[in-house]
Amino acid sequence: MRFKGRAADLKLLDRQLGTVTAGGTDSRGRAVIMTGRRRVGKSRLAQEFCDRSGLPYVMFQATRGRRPAAERTEFIAALSGLPGADLVAGLQSGDWNQALRSLAIALPDDTPSIAVIDEVPWLVEQDAEFEGALQTVWDRYLSAKPVLLVLVGSDLSVMEALQAYGRPFFGRAAKMTVRPLHLADVQAMTGLDAADAVDALLMTGGFPEIVQSWQKGMSRKAFLREAASNPLAPLLVAGELSLLGEFPETSQSRAVLEAVGTGERTFSAVAAQAGGGRGMLPGTLSPLLSTLQTKQVLVADLPLSTKADSKNKRYRIADPYLRFWLAFLQRGIPLIERGRGDLALERIERAWTSWRGRAVEPLVRESLVRLLPDDGWAATEAVGGWWNRQNNPEIDLVGADREPVARAVHFVGSIKWLDSKPFGGREYQALARDMATVPGAGADTPLVAVSRCGVDEGIPLAAHWGPDDLVRAWR
Template sequence: MTFFDREAELDALEAAYASQEAEYFVVYGRRRIGKTALLKEFCTDRPHIYYLAAQESEQRQREKFVEQIAAHVDERPPRITDWEDALAYLSEVLADERLIVVIDEFPYLMEENDSLPSYLQAFIDEQLSETDSMLVLCGSSVSTMESEVLGHESPLYGRRTGQIDLQPFSFQDARDVITYGFEDAVRSFSVTGGTAMYLTQFDYSQSVAENIQQQILSSTAMLYNEPEFLLRTELRSPARYLSILEAIATGHTTPNEIAGATGVGSGPLSKYLQTLRRLRLISRETPVTASAKQSKRSRYIVADEFLRFWFRFVEPNRSSIEEAPEIVYEGTIEPRLPDYVSSTFEDICEEAIWEAIRQGEVDPYSDLGRWWYGGQEIDIVGLAPSDDRILFGECKWTTEPVGYGLVNSLTEKATDVRWGPSDRTERFALFSRSGFVDGLAEDVDENWLLFGPDELDQLM
């Protein structure tokens, strides 16, 4: 698979390696996000030992680890009885050669021996510290990495010299991969999201429709069963989680709505939602003007675009897809795709505001997000408390140019947002897939920003 971007992350790893001192780095993030690709790119042309852990017995894990070390120095693996022996063997090799040592999927090792961080603590303090080598622990179980490797209670706490919490590609970063024009790029990103593995499954010489049918709706395609595989890897009993994700993806976003759609009681549901948040498969939203901890107006969203697409269109139509995928696409997916894409377009527009702030084209805001109250909702609201300034933005993924009606409705809705003093400074932004009606740009004042497809494409 071609390696894309991740320049900041590579720079951080390379700066650590260039220190000529002992380094202990932690890399973690969701599955399929590109951690292994990043580390393999970093290790290219540098002397290294790369060990990928698996869900095996502790003895077999140690044997394979030692075999990787022995293979690097071209000698027979020694007999070892515990992890202390294995790490002592590694320290002998590091005494003679500067190496990068990567232990990938480290949580699998901890499943078999939760004392391993203590062994590594002693190794880092007593052996690695006397070398100029680099140890990298990598894992897909975010909760394990954050608690058992980075957490205050971990024996390894405070010893890392750096860490990377690898995130999905933003739309802007994904444009290096997605070679479509702007509109099709938005459509494509709304299906794959920024997860590296999903992005690179699409063939961008084909249309979005062809990619959806061949890479997702085909029973032989990797993405066809991907969410089930992902949940089975992370959870012992994924059925309830599958139903909760489907409920959220199909518009049941509050705890009461999710409980009603799934039949899961409020007590157990809370634990399921916490687990899905811990796995970074869903996220909890509150209105941008409300306290995230105290607000009762929370709702949940599927945090990954591909999972949102799969649970919206694939899971409810599995039987039909098995029989006639083309008909499912033409009759069910294609007509509903514009409405589906509009949610992703809102996120891309928010990303565009942040980029415009970085470029100095828009006044800075400390927070951006959605706002809703009762039946009213505004796609983007930006807050600048130090300046008593607020931004209101609406995003339209429609085939018709945006006109004066949206200007009037957004102005009216802005009065319902209770934030800041009565003399606050108000700014407005409109984002449109199909541009704006003639004369609108000239008729609005300097407090309004208009972003059509060309402006968005250039900005991103």
């Protein structure tokens, strides 16, 4: 399958390789830590980068649960394509220090090269000495070679720890995060108009294997019908595969994710849902929520205004696809497997409008942050929402100079994301009424809107944005 998108990620890697190729620094080698959610396409990106480079390279992927001795043997075997492979052929490595020194021997001295070690967290898990060996061999041997070393891993907490102060490899690598395909990439790959591309992103999350299964020009309903007729469709199986890699079905973390994914947003509501009939104790839930946020699977949003409000958190699943999967597909898969995909589709259609209205909010805010500041909002660098403890009212958009506590509120706004109804007078009057509850907003605070179907004539908004603007933010 032809590689698509990822132009910015490839350019970033090219820049690091360019530093290696140019030389002129004390350390000839460069190291990059590549992180990102599971199944986001890190391995495919690394392979494409190596193939395009035209340079000698080695790609080694660790295997979870393998014995360290067997892993090292496989690592040595993977060096067979390097110029100096004959120098290390048949060597037995008693530890990772020797195995990584074999890599240094096999790499060329006078030609730039690339070494990719994939699933690094599994190597750390298998052998506590791996990190120290990596630091020692990098400092003494690998950094003296013209090599770009790319360390890849999906466990974000482990990859973050690799470069933490006090850890062996601290300060030795640049960091890049591979994210799902963005809105403009999704539109280009699906051939949809801007509004429908937003729907496609909310369903696929920008995960490459799912987006690539979306035939160009196919409508949302047609895509869902196709998936519902095939229990092995990427849209269905990627969610479970992604979750099982980190959160077994019986784990408490999985229960918390499912509670948030099915619509619970507050601490107390998540505790009640995740804990079953008895509820989950705060002392149990708090560290679980913290871990899920560290892994960047869960996000805790705070109201944005000029008044601090750290207790009024609202939780959500970080990536749109997993949010969609937990809300609809997890329960729908058993139906699809027994040939009743029609029932699963009916469930989605009944709840689609209300679910999408909530799910699109983070994408809208992130898109506006990319569009602003501009000539109209020169000092606006944060866009969030505001709510009180009763969620009455809830303000969809608050533009400010900073977050989480603003010095000044620059605008207050509403998101109306319906298929056929534009933002009209009724929505404007509700926004004008509710804005007074936002700390920092006043009678003269500008009002704005984001709408899927435009804005009625004569509505006195300071600004409004639509689907095309959201796509433009990502180009």
